[in-house]
Amino acid sequence: xxxxxxxxxxxxxxxxxxxxxxxxxxxxxxxxxxxxxxxxxxxxxxxxxxxxxxxxxxxxxxxxxxxxxxxxxxxxxxxxxxxxxxxxxxxxxxxxxxxxxxxxxxxxxxxxxxxxxxxxxxxxxxxxxxxxxxxxxxxxxxxxxxxxxxxxxxxxxxxxxxxxxxxxxxxxxxxxxxxxxxxxxxxxxxxxxxxxxxxxxxxxxxxxxxxxxxxxxxxxxxxxxxxxxxxxxxxxxxxxxxxxxxxxxxxxxxxxxxxxxxxxxxxxxxxxxxxxxxxxxxxxxxxxxxxxxxxxxxxxxxxxxxxxxxxxxxxxxxxxxxxxxxxxxxxxxxxxxxxxxxxxxxxxxxxxxxxxxxxxxxxxxxxxxxxxxxxxxxxxxxxxxxxxxxxxxxxxxxxxxxxxxxxxxxxxxx
Numbered sequence: 001x002x003x004x005x006x007x008x009x010x011x012x013x014x015x016x017x018x019x020x021x022x023x024x025x026x027x028x029x030x031x032x033x034x035x036x037x038x039x040x041x042x043x044x045x046x047x048x049x050x051x052x053x054x055x056x057x058x059x060x061x062x063x064x065x066x067x068x069x070x071x072x073x074x075x076x077x078x079x080x081x082x083x084x085x086x087x088x089x090x091x092x093x094x095x096x097x098x099x100x101x102x103x104x105x106x107x108x109x110x111x112x113x114x115x116x117x118x119x120x121x122x123x124x125x126x127x128x129x130x131x132x133x134x135x136x137x138x139x140x141x142x143x144x145x146x147x148x149x150x151x152x153x154x155x156x157x158x159x160x161x162x163x164x165x166x167x168x169x170x171x172x173x174x175x176x177x178x179x180x181x182x183x184x185x186x187x188x189x190x191x192x193x194x195x196x197x198x199x200x201x202x203x204x205x206x207x208x209x210x211x212x213x214x215x216x217x218x219x220x221x222x223x224x225x226x227x228x229x230x231x232x233x234x235x236x237x238x239x240x241x242x243x244x245x246x247x248x249x250x251x252x253x254x255x256x257x258x259x260x261x262x263x264x265x266x267x268x269x270x271x272x273x274x275x276x277x278x279x280x281x282x283x284x285x286x287x288x289x290x291x292x293x294x295x296x297x298x299x300x301x302x303x304x305x306x307x308x309x310x311x312x313x314x315x316x317x318x319x320x321x322x323x324x325x326x327x328x329x330x331x332x333x334x335x336x337x338x339x340x341x342x343x344x345x346x347x348x349x350x351x352x353x354x355x356x357x358x359x360x361x362x363x364x365x366x367x368x369x370x371x372x373x374x375x376x377x378x379x380x381x382x383x384x385x386x387x388x389x390x391x392x393x394x395x396x397x398x399x400x401x402x403x404x405x406x407x408x409x410x411x412x413x414x
Contacts, residue, residue, distance in 0.1 A: 035354020043362025
């Protein structure tokens, strides 16, 4: 009985929606705009968070870097001033590695030799957009990198300055796609390197194409790329996570000694923990999430008013129909439920349209920015809940108004 009554109310609601299709469409569109803004922004935020987490979490919670900068600005006296730190030179990097003797750690030295290299294989060559990185045998482990084919560098490769290299995954799809890349010879700046490994795919982050790079032994890189002011990075991995804070403190002391800083001077270098970097960036994304909710709430408020207005007009236009129903024995609750179901249908239609548009827009933006897209289930649930609440708030007054119409006065209405 209850199911049949519900089906009848749904049928009547759809019939009423069809008779006022223009107003209903406009109301659905207004609701959809708010839901689209909410879902779209939350989708992009989810994609951004997923990209950041996947890119940096692979480094492990036990890794930190000593580099030129931690931040580029700091607050002083209520104002921000720009920090200008000297680069970390090769002698300083080597000195740090020699002096840093904290237990259960491995220190890696690396530097980006160029970001515009051209790589050749036989008669084929790439565009000049390849990054060449000089590394040692610990770089891949400390950076969370793995090979899909081949092997990592060995201490023998690094100590003997062997002309071997490990290339990004895009080489297996491009320059070396038709051959087994292992043991093939590629050319960089006239130097010939034997490929010993292919990196697993990492994707692109903020325009940084991580799969278009070549890793070569650090001394070989220094001999080929002799630009002035080359900046080095030291990456340290601590095997025991409980010792991470002490390892960082020891690294700070060691680097201060390398740079001969007096006790009263601030650090002129940066120490960046992988987990701190993730938390810092994810903290920023929270503001984007709040902004999406603010935009959604403002637009949804407008859609609530529009939905309430269309339902009040619907009650007014159908006053005589309501009178007939009551005269035939319809209860107040039956009339109220009928109008309430109609409001819920309009609200959910707007929510569904908004969710579809929001996901499509979010997917488009995430793809354009090379973020790792994920289905934003949280945003979808939030959108359904929001559209449901809009329908409840907007439909409550019109439903009560319809339920309490006097049947005699309603029958007289023209």
